Amino acid sequence: MTSQSFTVRPIGVISTPWQTIAACPRNGRQPNPPPQCSVRVFPEYVEGLRSIEGFSHLILLYWLHQAKSPELVFTPPFDAQPRGVFATRAPRRPNPIGLSVVAFDGLEAPDTLKVRHLDCLDGTSLIDIKPFLPTTDCEPGASMGWLAQHATR
């Protein structure tokens, strides 16, 4: 089972204001106001955007191509204790897939979405777009574990 693998192909590319990892915000809700970012879908996938206009928020999955090799346990810079990577949103994951819930501000071209609340590098490969559904994706009362003491929106 563990020797199995799957192939992921980019479906588009993300444009953000951030050219280096050091410049990226800690999360997509940190910048105030959040800068507009854009997401361009490659021509062969544009048809898949049909009916996306009515959603106010989307979930984007992307490949963290500049993440270093996975690190299962590490001490976050703002914390005093070692934490498991699955209890963090850090990029050095076994599968370096990033996830952001973004505000969707409409299409700026048939292949390009305007979004806010990204925190990834300019040029990041997009691997999926999903509609955000408050009926299944939203748990306002969720507890934040060890991150609670560091929570700042």
Added chain:
Amino acid sequence: MTSQSFTVRPIGVISTPWQTIAACPRNGRQPNPPPQCSVRVFPEYVEGLRSIEGFSHLILLYWLHQAKSPELVFTPPFDAQPRGVFATRAPRRPNPIGLSVVAFDGLEAPDTLKVRHLDCLDGTSLIDIKPFLPTTDCEPGASMGWLAQHATR
């Protein structure tokens, strides 16, 4: 750019009550009460679970291994119009990655998480675990586009 690809490796395996696609619920909030499911992390990744206990909800990413070939536009069974796959949560995506926000009921063994609100097949490959953070992942007022008319929690 489009010829590039990335390799995803399973980090564990998901156990659910559903043995066939036909038996799977439409989404993880549909079954009432939601059955307990379990997620076993392979030995080489167990260290990455450190500090996960305090989170009430997690985001699981998994590989929809039984999804048929991608279908960019299709007419959902409960709808009258063709929709783009990126405006749906259907499994026939260019990259068949499933996402569920699950309630986390603790560890039943050092390598096994008890969760609720999954909707995937028994034996599905787990590819990531992220803590669910209401500060960045939750938009209670999000609009549901074409799905609004079909929304049932």
